[in-house]
Amino acid sequence: MSRRLYPLASLEQIQNSPSRQDGIPAELEEDLRAYGCKLIHQAGILLKQKQVAVATAQILFQRFWFVTSMKQFGIGDVGMGALYLASKLEECPLRMRDLINVYDLLLQRAAHSLKPEGKEFKYTPMSYFGNTFYDLKDALVVAEMQLLKRLGFDVHVVLPYGTLVNYMRLLDLTGREDAVSRAWGYLNDALQTPVYASYPVQTIVSAAILLATRHLGIPLPSTPPNCWWDLFDAEWEDVWAVCGYIMRLYRERSLEDRRQVIGMLTKKDVRRWLEENAPS
Amino acid sequence: MDAVEKANLERQKRWAKERKVGEGTYAVVYQGREVGTGRKVAIKKIKVGAMKDGLDMSAIREVKYLRELEHQNVISLLDVFSSKTNLNLVLEWLETDLEMIIKNHSLVFLPADIKSWIAMTLRGLEFCHRNFILHRDLKPNNLLIAADGQLKIADFGLARDFADPGYKMTCQVITRWYRPPELLFGCRYYSTAVDMWSVGCIFAELMLRTPYLPGESDMDQLKTIFRALGTPTEEEWPGHTKLPDYVPVGQFTKSSMRDLFTAATADCLNLLSKFFIYEPRKRISARDALHHPYFFALPNPTHPSKLPKISTQPSSRTLEEVDGNVDLDSPGPAVKAPAPVPNRLKRKLSSVSSNQDGRETYARRLDFSQ
Ligand SMILES: Nc1ncnc2c1ncn2[C@@H]1O[C@H](COP(=O)(O)OP(=O)(O)O)[C@@H](O)[C@H]1O
Numbered sequence: 331m332s333r334r335l336y337p338l339a340s341l342e343q344i345q346n347s348p349s350r351q352d353g354i355p356a357e358l359e360e361d362l363r364a365y366g367c368k369l370i371h372q373a374g375i376l377l378k379q380k381q382v383a384v385a386t387a388q389i390l391f392q393r394f395w396f397v398t399s400m401k402q403f404g405i406g407d408v409g410m411g412a413l414y415l416a417s418k419l420e421e422c423p424l425r426m427r428d429l430i431n432v433y434d435l436l437l438q439r440a441a442h443s444l445k446p447e448g449k450e451f452k453y454t455p456m457s458y459f460g461n462t463f464y465d466l467k468d469a470l471v472v473a474e475m476q477l478l479k480r481l482g483f484d485v486h487v488v489l490p491y492g493t494l495v496n497y498m499r500l501l502d503l504t505g506r507e508d509a510v511s512r513a514w515g516y517l518n519d520a521l522q523t524p525v526y527a528s529y530p531v532q533t534i535v536s537a538a539i540l541l542a543t544r545h546l547g548i549p550l551p552s553t554p555p556n557c558w559w560d561l562f563d564a565e566w567e568d569v570w571a572v573c574g575y576i577m578r579l580y581r582e583r584s585l586e587d588r589r590q591v592i593g594m595l596t597k598k599d600v601r602r603w604l605e606e607n608a609p610s
Numbered sequence: 611m612d613a614v615e616k617a618n619l620e621r622q623k624r625w626a627k628e629r630k631v632g633e634g635t636y637a638v639v640y641q642g643r644e645v646g647t648g649r650k651v652a653i654k655k656i657k658v659g660a661m662k663d664g665l666d667m668s669a670i671r672e673v674k675y676l677r678e679l680e681h682q683n684v685i686s687l688l689d690v691f692s693s694k695t696n697l698n699l700v701l702e703w704l705e706t707d708l709e710m711i712i713k714n715h716s717l718v719f720l721p722a723d724i725k726s727w728i729a730m731t732l733r734g735l736e737f738c739h740r741n742f743i744l745h746r747d748l749k750p751n752n753l754l755i756a757a758d759g760q761l762k763i764a765d766f767g768l769a770r771d772f773a774d775p776g777y778k779m780t781c782q783v784i785t786r787w788y789r790p791p792e793l794l795f796g797c798r799y800y801s802t803a804v805d806m807w808s809v810g811c812i813f814a815e816l817m818l819r820t821p822y823l824p825g826e827s828d829m830d831q832l833k834t835i836f837r838a839l840g841t842p843t844e845e846e847w848p849g850h851t852k853l854p855d856y857v858p859v860g861q862f863t864k865s866s867m868r869d870l871f872t873a874a875t876a877d878c879l880n881l882l883s884k885f886f887i888y889e890p891r892k893r894i895s896a897r898d899a900l901h902h903p904y905f906f907a908l909p910n911p912t913h914p915s916k917l918p919k920i921s922t923q924p925s926s927r928t929l930e931e932v933d934g935n936v937d938l939d940s941p942g943p944a945v946k947a948p949a950p951v952p953n954r955l956k957r958k959l960s961s962v963s964s965n966q967d968g969r970e971t972y973a974r975r976l977d978f979s980q
């Protein structure tokens with residue numbers, strides 16, 4: 331038999347993640363994860379990287395935080411390492427220098443957004459002989475190895491798109507292009523949440539279909555014993571939980587919350603935050 | 611130290627490195643042991659030293675694919691651990707490879723032996739293909755042989771997923787002598803058929819005891835192929851003249867396989883020719899090859915434990931065993947051993963002066979770097 335199974339976090343890891351054990355509140359961890367994934371996504375766009383590599387990177391990134399605390403590694407470095415590793419896995423390797431430049435730009439832009447309003451952002455390219463380049467390069471190499479090591483060298487990832495197409499066909503919804511593209515959008519947004527590291531693909535796809543069809547008012551059989559998600563072996567509680575993760579992404583954050591997240595990109599920032607917010 | 615570090619350390623302690631046995635393109639290979647059981651293993655330490663681009667793509671592919679594949683005829687990855695900045699793959703220990711066996715001219719192959727090796731190769735490969743993995747570097751020295759005679763496909767450093775059809779891939783894969791013409795013509799959309807061509811080359815090499823299509827350059831490789839198999843016509847291989855690197859290399863007529871593979875049975879030649887079908891889509895698949903009459907006709911494939919192997923001891927094969935394997939009505943064993951076989955029921959030649967170590971003078975390792 332082939333070992334083509336993808337690993338999922340255990341209940342214990344989900345309820346009590348390493349960052350949580352180190353004192354990072356659940357909501358803050360969720361926001362930091364989402365922010366790290368956004369950076370991966372933005373870097374992917376700037377580098378014109380293939381979507382499969384970006385999605386794979388985001389899933390590896392999410393898995394990582396079920397085995398490692400953000401006190402130990404920063405979300406910026408790990409995101410960069412995840413995109414680097416995933417690009418190799420998907421046979422579209424990135425040049426180290428390009429990736430480092432793009433992350434440098436994204437980090438500078440993030441730092442700028444913390445400054446008082448009004449000033450326009452101007453990127454100052456770094457020198458290849460300066461410390462920044464070497465520091466980032468070092469961090470990148472370490473992050474790549476740490477990802478592999480901490481994920482137990484299991485880097486198999488299953489993306490949801492093929493499953494979505496199948497399910498839409500089975501539900502006779504292929505004709506509803508609005509529903510297909512909306513569900514597709516939810517699946518992409520879900521890449522910013524931990525769900526791909528904690529729920530099977532059929533549950534996540536069912537959640538995306540549920541959100542899309544509810545939003546568009548498309549009726550599907552939903553009263554027991556005739557529930558459409560049973561067709562895909564998805565449990566209602568799980569589907570609903572995944573919907574919750576996705577919907578929380580769209581919740582308005584206060585300016586203060588947003589700034590707090592942007593200010594916690596590195597493990598140093600995280601450690602400072604933990605000291606300042608230590609329960610007394 | 612957190613839980614992950616502890617687990618890694620535990621894993622690391624399970625394996626002991628003993629001595630260096632070889633050096634590959636991206637790794638140093640050690641012989642080692644499983645501490646608890648004393649079982650011999652190979653530990654492949656990936657060089658990350660220079661670290662120009664982080665971890666090597668080949669190492670990453672090898673981990674990715676071997677983790678997914680578990681089959682009797684595919685090398686098994688027993689464990690992976692890291693030490694400081696190094697990545698270590700623990701693999702089952704495999705004594706020799708098919709290249710060493712082919713080149714050891716003190717060994718005589720019976721038709722049943724060849725059938726057995728090819729069947730094992732096809733079984734391992736069929737499993738890879740069924741799991742949407744292309745090997746892309748099949749050659750005798752990547753077919754390793756375990757102590758019990760089982761053949762294992764190894765070296766997945768060039769392997770690739772092909773679940774996504776119509777995906778552009780590099781044509782700079784597969785060591786030249788085993789590389790199919792579509793790759794030599796620069797085809798970027800290819801599939802399992804590339805591995806099947808390589809199997810054909812290995813099959814032929816087992817019978818000839820020397821490489822079947824040894825080209826000296828990429829251009830010469832095409833000529834060598836066409837000289838042996840005839841220049842393909844548009845009918846035989848529609849569209850090949852439109853491939854990116856197509857160049858006419860001359861008109862050759864097919865030379866008779868029967869003349870070269872004098873001892874092969876009709877079934878054997880029929881299967882062999884199917885590996886060399888020019889049009890990739892028509893080339894036989896691993897699955898169909900395993901269902902070919904060749905594998906159902908006598909002689910039955912030799913049991914792996916009874917296959918010729920390199921050892922210092924004289925062959926222990928009994929006459930009965932050999933008898934059962936030889937089809938006495940056939941024109942003779944499909945072996946074209948370089949030296950005359952004094953008695954075809956005798957396993958070991960008595961008068962082998964050189965090559966006791968299975969090594970020959972000409973270089974077999976081909977460059978990949980161009
Ligand atoms: N599983 C194994 N068991 C025993 N020896 C091995 C094994 N794998 C590799 N070796 C030895 O290490 C050498 C280098 O291996 P490898 O890195 O796979 O070579 P390459 O990169 O040239 O294909 C081989 O020539 C062989 O002697």
